[in-house]
Amino acid sequence: MNKAQTAIAQSLLETPKKIVIVGHKNPDGDAVGSTSALSLLLKSQGHDTQVIVPNDFPDFLKWMPASEDILIYNQKVERANQLIKDADIICTLDFNSFTRVGSMEDALNQATADYIMIDHHESPSDYAVLTYSDTAMGSTCEMVYHFIEAMGQLEHISEAMATNMYTGIMTDTGSFRFASTTATTHRVIAGLMDAGAVHHEIHENIYDSSSPERLKLLGVALKNMRILPEYKTAYITLSQKELDENQFKKGDTEGFVNYALSIKGIIFAAIFIEHKKDNIIKMSLRSKGDFSVNLVSREHFHGGGHHNAAGGKSDLNLTETIRYFISILPRYKDQLLAHA
Numbered sequence: 001m002n003k004a005q006t007a008i009a010q011s012l013l014e015t016p017k018k019i020v021i022v023g024h025k026n027p028d029g030d031a032v033g034s035t036s037a038l039s040l041l042l043k044s045q046g047h048d049t050q051v052i053v054p055n056d057f058p059d060f061l062k063w064m065p066a067s068e069d070i071l072i073y074n075q076k077v078e079r080a081n082q083l084i085k086d087a088d089i090i091c092t093l094d095f096n097s098f099t100r101v102g103s104m105e106d107a108l109n110q111a112t113a114d115y116i117m118i119d120h121h122e123s124p125s126d127y128a129v130l131t132y133s134d135t136a137m138g139s140t141c142e143m144v145y146h147f148i149e150a151m152g153q154l155e156h157i158s159e160a161m162a163t164n165m166y167t168g169i170m171t172d173t174g175s176f177r178f179a180s181t182t183a184t185t186h187r188v189i190a191g192l193m194d195a196g197a198v199h200h201e202i203h204e205n206i207y208d209s210s211s212p213e214r215l216k217l218l219g220v221a222l223k224n225m226r227i228l229p230e231y232k233t234a235y236i237t238l239s240q241k242e243l244d245e246n247q248f249k250k251g252d253t254e255g256f257v258n259y260a261l262s263i264k265g266i267i268f269a270a271i272f273i274e275h276k277k278d279n280i281i282k283m284s285l286r287s288k289g290d291f292s293v294n295l296v297s298r299e300h301f302h303g304g305g306h307h308n309a310a311g312g313k314s315d316l317n318l319t320e321t322i323r324y325f326i327s328i329l330p331r332y333k334d335q336l337l338a339h340a
């Protein structure tokens with residue numbers, strides 16, 4: 001965060017404020033971690049804070065410190081709308097466009113609060129008085145750490161805050177292995193461990209908490225995987241029936257797409273998941289190197305995200321979505337084959 005941005009933050013936070021902190025729809029570890037950590041910091045400084053997310057988050061994140069204080073918008077609409085209306089400041093973390101908050105969009109559009117954005121996704125919208133956006137960052141949690149550092153408050157990081165930030169950095173960097181992980185990321189992690197984050201407990205809480213059903217669903221996903229070596233592409237499908245047969249719970253498919261990307265020679269991977277209730281196919285896209293799944297998602301699947309990790313949706317049925325996906329691959333053939 002630069003000096004001008006720090007000055008804006010300092011002046012906004014000089015006196016106690018009513019602050020709402022918002023994460024994106026289908027919150028992940030980075031969203032829960034960054035919003036909870038910032039909320040705990042601002043609360044410790046006398047602000048009145050409340051984290052709100054559009055919908056519920058998966059059970060494997062429910063152990064996170066202060067996650068029980070998060071208000072789930074679609075479960076308490078009236079109370080959440082009142083808090084948003086009354087807020088002096090609204091911090092939006094881990095997203096950069098109101099289209100990422102589902103049914104909260106109207107409330108955010110109507111709010112009179114000053115907005116602070118802290119986010120690492122591409123193409124930020126222009127709604128905040130303080131836009132701290134850095135697409136080179138591997139996670140919003142790392143940015144929250146830099147925010148705290150710029151504000152001169154590193155010594156105020158509690159064990160709970162450190163645990164939250166460590167979790168978000170770990171989950172958004174694929175446990176520190178994606179290209180976005182830097183030496184600075186590791187220095188931040190060291191700072192968080194000094195502040196009390198216990199890495200092996202966090203890792204166990206996140207990665208060793210599968211239900212047997214989740215692993216059976218992974219088996220189905222791997223069986224359904226198709227490889228298109230001529231496009232260095234692999235994709236997975238899961239139908240609603242397959243989800244139902246394996247007692248699917250929110251978050252169960254997290255990380256499945258990475259198996260497709262782990263095949264030697266594959267640089268583009270996708271998972272397509274049927275959501276019968278909403279009549280859509282949700283997808284996660286992943287890539288290696290120069291190939292941008294952010295652009296593929298923006299162009300074809302009403303989505304976006306990062307260069308190597310993006311998400312989107314399709315209104316076609318599962319079969320048609322796959323047919324469409326395969327039909328666009330020739331357009332990217334040169335880019336896909338350019339990768340060594």
Ligand code: 5GP
Nearest residue numbers: 283284285302303304305306309310311312
């Ligand atoms: P995931 O595939 O893990 O759901 O998401 C990968 C990345 O893409 C995340 O950073 C997420 O915020 C972003 N993303 C996922 N779904 C969407 C979407 O529908 N629209 C946009 N703009 N970004 C998305």
Ligand code: MN
Nearest residue numbers: 030094140172
């Ligand atoms: Mn993130």
